[in-house]
Amino acid sequence: MTHYLTRIHLNPARPHLTASPQRLHAAVAAAFPPSPQDSQDGRTLWRLDETRHPYRQQTLLVVSPAVPDLTHVVEQAGWPRTATPGNPGWDTRPYTPLLDKLRPGVRLRFRLTANPTKAIRRPGRPDRRGVRTALTTPADQLQWLTDRSPTLGFTLPTTGGHPQTAVTASDALDFHRTGNHSRGDRVRIRAVTFDGHLRVTDPDALRRTLTHGIGHGRAYGCGLLTLAPPS
Known part of the structure; x- marks a missing residue:
């Protein structure tokens, strides 16, 4: 089973999602079609990392058995005007090579x-x-x-x-x-x-x-x- 690791940098000036674990949970869940929360293939996990030096930066990490679509997260908490077809505002890579x-x-x-x-x-x-x-x-x-x-x-x-x-x-x-x-x-x-x-x-x-x-x-x-x- 292939897994994926996704990183998306969030805009700390737009804290609507990050101010609430419930809202951020719902936003991550909405990045995938409806599916069981847990299975033999794994579940969707996420973590919000924050650094303050040399400037404040928030990074949302997601590990999942499917490729996410985080368009709505970029629109609500990222930099939507800088998104392009080649750079939608997040980076998803296969996680399985590291696991292997x-x-x-x-x-x-x-x-x-x-x-x-x-x-x-x-x-x-x-x-x-x-x-x-x-x-x-x-x-x-x-x-x-x-x-x-x-x-x-x-x-x-x-x-x-x-x-x-x-x-x-x-x-x-x-x-x-x-x-x-x-x-x-x-x-x-x-x-x-x-x-x-x-x-x-x-x-x-x-x-x-x-x-x-x-x-x-x-x-x-x-x-x-x-x-x-x-x-």
Whole structure:
């Protein structure tokens, strides 16, 4: 199955989509024909990266099993007047060649925005599933990723017993899925960004991680792991 990696630079002066995880989720979903959210072929994952030096820049990354059409995103949050048939305002490339190159022992840089949580059981109700609660300290967030990494197809190299990985951002997202603002419609996510190095241990498991995502909140910009050559 072929997968694709798409990058689109957004205009920070046009924040209508980026100000709301729900609106950005809907915009990404609208880039594809209706299809199941998850399958053996993978699901659509996205992440919004932001840098402020030397100037502010926002980049929307999308990994998907189909080629997206982001015309509406360019029109609402990009630079539509500069778009041309040869440069529509975004760049989509096959992701499968990178997936096929993964080998055990290879060391790579990575970035991940995820929603680290733990299940807390309520006193007196051992028969019920625990309440999913966000982890709020960098130490707990790093431990969450370290504990899960072997099943995800990689390990986190350490120096002096500490992972060569850091929490570089942590944002509390609180929004409603729709406009009715009912109590059950509210979404709370702790979006935590990790930057660091990993070592591939199981290429097949890592391929699944890269195309299916990690943890909860994947519809709202969490779960996308991206790789780069070691610096």
